[in-house]
Structures are given as C-alpha cells and as structure tokens.
Amino acid sequence: MEPQSWPEPDRVVARAVRAKNFGRQVPLPVAVRDRLGELFPDEEFAEAFGATGPAGWSPGRLALVTVFQMTENLTDRQAAEAVRDRLSWAYALGLELTDTGFDFTVLSQFRTRVVGHHLxxxxxxxxLEKLTEQGLVGAGGKQRTDSTHVVSAVRDLNRLELAGESVRAAVEALTAAAPHWVAGVLDVPGWSRRYDTRIDTWRMPSSATKRDQLALTYARDGFALLSAVYDPRSEPWLRELPAVQTLRTVLLQNYTRTTARGGREVVARRTKAEEGGDGLPPGHLRIASPYDPDTRWSAKRDTFWNGFKLHVSESCTDAPEKERTAPNLITNVATTASTVPDTKALDGIHQQLQHRALLPGEHYLDSGYPSADLIVKSRQTYGIALITPVLLDQSRQARENAGFQADAFTIDWKYQQVTCPQGQTSSSWSPCTQHGYPMIVVAFTKPTCGPCPVRESCTTSRRGLRQLTLNPRPLTEALRTARAEQADRDWQDAYALRSGAEGTIRQALAVTDSRRARYRGLAKTHLEHVHSAVALNLIRLNAWWNGKPLDRRHTSHLARLELSLAA
Incomplete structure (x- = not known):
C-alpha cells in the first residue's frame, strides 16, 4: 500500500449527484465529503499495510466505507454493493462512474489488520481532530457518560454445551491444520459421531444422570486430545493453536482430574465452593464460549447477558437550542468485559480524553461510576469535577433516618480526634487496611458512651460504644461535600443534564444496533463501537449543517392535540 491523496469527486458523478438532489438536501456521504474533505488519509493506516506485494484498496477509504456501513447498519456484502451502486458513496470516495469496487471480504481483512496494529x-x-480545528469540540465544558450491555456474537452455552463445543472446536482446528496427525491419533469415525455437528441441549438426553455422564465423556475426550497434542512426538506448533489453548483452559476451569489408588484416573466436574466443591473460577476469568474467549456472563439488576459493556461519552450543554454553537458529539467510546464495574472504567475514559485533549471541566455520570477516590483523583489529576450522586451513608442510623449519622460527628484531623454531637471526644484513632484500602477506625470508650442519655439513638453495639470507620481525609471530605451538594435542589436541577446520555445510547441502539456485537473478540467489538460513534457523529453533524437538529422524541397526534389545547 502506497499512501496517496484521495482523488477529487469525478465530474460525471458530481454532476449526476447534483442533478438528482436539485432542490433537496444532499445525502450524508456527499455532505461529509464537501464539509470534511479527505477525512481519513491513507498514511494514518500505513503501518498496518506492507509497502510491497499486490496493490490493495485505499485503507482510508475502507475506513470511510465502514463508517457509512454503520450509519445504515449494513452487512459487509451490502456495503460493498453500495460502493458499486450508489452515486453518493462514489462521490464521497472519489470513485469514477465505471469503478467496480471491491469484494466484500476486503472489509473483514481491513478490520483484522487495523485490530492487529492497535489502530x-x-x-x-x-x-475529532478535524472537528476541534473547526471549533465544534474542545477541552473544558461539559460532558456526560453512560453505559449499556452488549450481547456477544456467539451462541449462549451452558456448562455442558461449553465442554462439548470446546472439544469440537479444538478437533475442527486440528483437523484443518494437521489432518494426517488427527487421523493417526484419533478414532475418526467414533469422534465424528459425537462432534460432527454443534453441541446442542435439544439433542442431548433428558435424564440428568445421562447428562452428567455425557459431561464426563466430553472431559475425558478433551483430556485425551490434549495428551496427544502435548505428546513429545507431536509437532510443538499444534499446542499454540488458539482452540487448543481454549480447550485447556475450559477443562481446567470446569473439571478436576485426580489419580486414585491403583493408578486409575478420576475426572469430576467442579462445583461451587459454597456447595462443598472445589470451586469454580470467578466470573471475570471464566470462559463462556470457545469461539470468543473474551466474552463473559454478567448480571445487572434484572439483566443477565453474555458479552461486553459499552461506555459512551459525549459533549453536552444546557444552553437553549437556538443559542448552541455546536451539536452534542461523541468524544469517546470504551468497550470492556461485561464483568468490569463502571467505576473501574472511568479512569481509562479520562486517560483517553486526555490523549485527545478533550478533557471536560465537568463530567456528568450516574451513581455507578463514582467513588471517593475517583472524585479526588479526577480533580487532582485531570482537573475534572465529577457531577454525580455518590453512595449515601450506609450505617443503620442513616438507613433508618434516626439517631446520629456519621456526618453529625466533627473530625479534628490535626489532633486525630472525633467529637460526637453530645460533645464527647473519641478515645482511639487506628489507621488500618480494609479490603486493600487505607481506612481509619475511630472508637469511643464505654465509660463515655455508657451514661450518655441518647446512647440508644447513637449505637446498638453490644459493647455499648460508638465506632466510626473513616476514609483518609481527602476522601472523607470529598464524600461529605458531595453528599451535601446532591441534597440541594439547584444541584439536582443541574444534574438533569446527565439524562441526555440515555438518548445517545438509544440512538446508538436504533441506528447501529450496538446492543449486539457484529464481530467476535473484545478488540473487534471495540472497533465496531468506534466506527459506530463516528457514524453517529456524522449523522448529528449532517443534521446540524442543514439546520435540522435531531429530535429523539416521538410526539403522538394525541400529544400534539394536548399541546395545542394548552396553548
């Protein structure tokens, strides 16, 4: 691939586009080319392509094709046909009227190269760099972030199906890579009867006992296959096949193998530790599919899914529509495993925004993102004020709204003392570590709390004394300040700005179907989300350029009648 500038739109194509859209709003691809020009130069992707070999299609234009594909939720085949058939796409890509385009498989090859080189x-x-030059996005200001679950592109499997499919996937990979080796170490007809079609619960015995026996059969087959692969007489490269490594992990996570008296090998399924078993690995480590080792099972409230999690950040303003100088634009997308809590993703989001020089002054988030540590770190490291409700005091007094809550105690950090609402001071100040975090345990003495007239409202401890657990000073003060602010009506009115993030998530689901992953693996799923974000930004820009801001609300005829009557 030799980087070259995109050709200007062909004159014949440009004349046809102008004629067909005379008096109308031009299609989005035409507006993008006219307003943004050569959006993705080839040299930006040069490191992913060789300088020698057969000539390939322009990677910059393939990137734009992928973005246009997301704006209409097209398949690869449909996108390749659009390049050949649509005048607007030919105009944006600078193609001649007679250009034959490319085979749809080129898009898959392009994605593989981009992911392989971390682009x-x-x-x-x-x-965003071009929009920054045009003054449509920039550092400071306000941004908001929200997350949603993403369902993986593979079939959901229970533990029995997972074991069988893992063996089947490894056998298929070995047969494709080394058919003569497979013929020499396996009973091909016997294995073919078990693994010629996908493992499906509907074709399994209904008896629980027989299913348990089948699970052990899959395990024994898997261990036998791994023993053959790791035999010194086998080619070492067979062990490096991804399907073989996945099978090895799945068996380790779901089965135990021991040697009984007499040298007999005993294979057993793992059970939960609370049931007295050997214990299954934690969810964030447990493989859920042999065809996508990155996908994980997770749950959030009433939602239970197998896949990933998507975080979308966008610029926002509370200015009236007529006074806005730019549309709300997506500034970052982050794709994580489904088991990663939102609070663990926030620092990575800030790092990426810092890399783009687009850090906000105020970041609006829901209650799943903040922690006392992140509130302090975001302010000190990035200069960002997190506008978000924090977790309220979880003490008994706070839950029952009775007695003295922790905020009612006065803390003297210099002399390491706490004074209760009755004027009594604490007797001990003990720094410690709880769950890996530094904490401070403050206690009052029994002689102090015992005769107190309001002791029953303050503590129900069997020892008859009050005890407080505090974060370090910066975190404690940040939490107290945040809790006081979120109780204020003005803060609540300002925080309403965050709700617009849910509309952006809704647009992503409706336009690009971001709820369902197109590709397998975390890296390619993230690539999909990045191209989807660019597609949504172009849709918003096109509406902005034409003076028609997007309205995500659906107004019914009855609602219009109500408004007219009210007027």
Whole structure:
C-alpha cells in the first residue's frame, strides 16, 4: 500500500449527484465529503499495510466505507454493493462512474489488520481532530457518560454445551491444520459421531444422570486430545493453536482430574465452593464460549447477558437550542468485559480524553461510576469535577433516618480526634487496611458512651460504644461535600443534564444496533463501537449543517392535540 491523496469527486458523478438532489438536501456521504474533505488519509493506516506485494484498496477509504456501513447498519456484502451502486458513496470516495469496487471480504481483512496494529481508535481520533480545528469540540465544558450491555456474537452455552463445543472446536482446528496427525491419533469415525455437528441441549438426553455422564465423556475426550497434542512426538506448533489453548483452559476451569489408588484416573466436574466443591473460577476469568474467549456472563439488576459493556461519552450543554454553537458529539467510546464495574472504567475514559485533549471541566455520570477516590483523583489529576450522586451513608442510623449519622460527628484531623454531637471526644484513632484500602477506625470508650442519655439513638453495639470507620481525609471530605451538594435542589436541577446520555445510547441502539456485537473478540467489538460513534457523529453533524437538529422524541397526534389545547 502506497499512501496517496484521495482523488477529487469525478465530474460525471458530481454532476449526476447534483442533478438528482436539485432542490433537496444532499445525502450524508456527499455532505461529509464537501464539509470534511479527505477525512481519513491513507498514511494514518500505513503501518498496518506492507509497502510491497499486490496493490490493495485505499485503507482510508475502507475506513470511510465502514463508517457509512454503520450509519445504515449494513452487512459487509451490502456495503460493498453500495460502493458499486450508489452515486453518493462514489462521490464521497472519489470513485469514477465505471469503478467496480471491491469484494466484500476486503472489509473483514481491513478490520483484522487495523485490530492487529492497535489502530481501533484512529477514525474517531481523526474526526475529532478535524472537528476541534473547526471549533465544534474542545477541552473544558461539559460532558456526560453512560453505559449499556452488549450481547456477544456467539451462541449462549451452558456448562455442558461449553465442554462439548470446546472439544469440537479444538478437533475442527486440528483437523484443518494437521489432518494426517488427527487421523493417526484419533478414532475418526467414533469422534465424528459425537462432534460432527454443534453441541446442542435439544439433542442431548433428558435424564440428568445421562447428562452428567455425557459431561464426563466430553472431559475425558478433551483430556485425551490434549495428551496427544502435548505428546513429545507431536509437532510443538499444534499446542499454540488458539482452540487448543481454549480447550485447556475450559477443562481446567470446569473439571478436576485426580489419580486414585491403583493408578486409575478420576475426572469430576467442579462445583461451587459454597456447595462443598472445589470451586469454580470467578466470573471475570471464566470462559463462556470457545469461539470468543473474551466474552463473559454478567448480571445487572434484572439483566443477565453474555458479552461486553459499552461506555459512551459525549459533549453536552444546557444552553437553549437556538443559542448552541455546536451539536452534542461523541468524544469517546470504551468497550470492556461485561464483568468490569463502571467505576473501574472511568479512569481509562479520562486517560483517553486526555490523549485527545478533550478533557471536560465537568463530567456528568450516574451513581455507578463514582467513588471517593475517583472524585479526588479526577480533580487532582485531570482537573475534572465529577457531577454525580455518590453512595449515601450506609450505617443503620442513616438507613433508618434516626439517631446520629456519621456526618453529625466533627473530625479534628490535626489532633486525630472525633467529637460526637453530645460533645464527647473519641478515645482511639487506628489507621488500618480494609479490603486493600487505607481506612481509619475511630472508637469511643464505654465509660463515655455508657451514661450518655441518647446512647440508644447513637449505637446498638453490644459493647455499648460508638465506632466510626473513616476514609483518609481527602476522601472523607470529598464524600461529605458531595453528599451535601446532591441534597440541594439547584444541584439536582443541574444534574438533569446527565439524562441526555440515555438518548445517545438509544440512538446508538436504533441506528447501529450496538446492543449486539457484529464481530467476535473484545478488540473487534471495540472497533465496531468506534466506527459506530463516528457514524453517529456524522449523522448529528449532517443534521446540524442543514439546520435540522435531531429530535429523539416521538410526539403522538394525541400529544400534539394536548399541546395545542394548552396553548
């Protein structure tokens, strides 16, 4: 691939586009080319392509094709046909009327190269860089972030299906890579009867006993296959096949193998530790599919899914529509495993925004993101004020709204003492570590709390004394300040700005179907989300350029009648 500038739109194509859209709003691809020009230069992708070999299609234009594909939720085949058939796409890509385009498999090859060279963020970086030059986005200001679950592109499997499919996937990979080796170590007809079609619960015995026996059969087959692969007489490279490594992990996570008296090998399924078993690995480590080792089972309230989690950040303003100088634009997308809590993703989001020089002054978040540590760190490291409700005091007094809550105690950090609402001071100040975090345990003495007339409202401890557990000073003060602010009506009115993030998530689901992953693996799923974000930004920009801001609300005829009557 030799980087070259995109050709200007062909004159014949441009004349046809103008004629067909005379008096109308031009299609989005035409507006993008006219307003943004060569959006994704080839040289930005040069490191992912060789300088020698057969000539390939322009990677910059393939990136734009992928973005246009997301704006209409097209398949690869449909996108390749659009390049050949649509005048607007030919105009944006600078193609001649007689250009034959490319085979749809080129898009898959392009994505593989981009992911292999860690260029997933490139298209969003380039778009935001150009929009920064035009003054449509910038550092400071306000941004908001929200997350949603993403269902993986693989079939959901229970533990029995997972074991069988893992063996089947490894056998298929070995047969494709070394058919003569497979023929020499396996009973091909016997294994073919068990693994010629996908493992499905509907074709399994209904008896629980027989299912348990089948699970052990899959395990024994898997261990036998691994023994053959790791035999010194086998080629070492067979062990490096991804399907073989996945099978090895699945068996380790779901089965135990021991040697009984007499040398007999005993294979057993793992059970939960609370049931007296050997214990299954934690959810964030447990493989859920042999075809996508990155996907994980997770739950959030009433939602239970197998896949990933998507975080979307966008610029926002509380200014009236007529006074806005730019549309709300997506500034970052983050894709994580489904088991990663939102609070663990926030620092990475801030790092990426810092890389793009787009850190906000105020970041609006829901209650799943903040912690006392993040509130302090965001302010000190990035200069960001987190506008978010924090977890309220979880003490008994706070839950029952009775007695003296922790905020009613006065803390003297210099002399390491706490004074209760009755004027009594604490007797001990003990720094410690709880769950890996530094904490401070403050206690009052029994002689102090015993005769107190309001002791029953303050503590129900069997020892008859009050005890407080505090964060270090910066965290404690940040929490107290945040709790006091979120009780204020003005803060609550300002925080209403965050709710717009849910509309952005809704647009992503409706336009690009971001709820369902197109590809397998965390890296390619993130690539999909980045291209989807660029697609949504172009849709918003096109509406902005034409003076038609997007209205995500659906107004019914009855609602219009109500408004007219009210007027």
């Amino acid at each position: 997933e963020e490139k298209v969003l970086d380039l778009l």
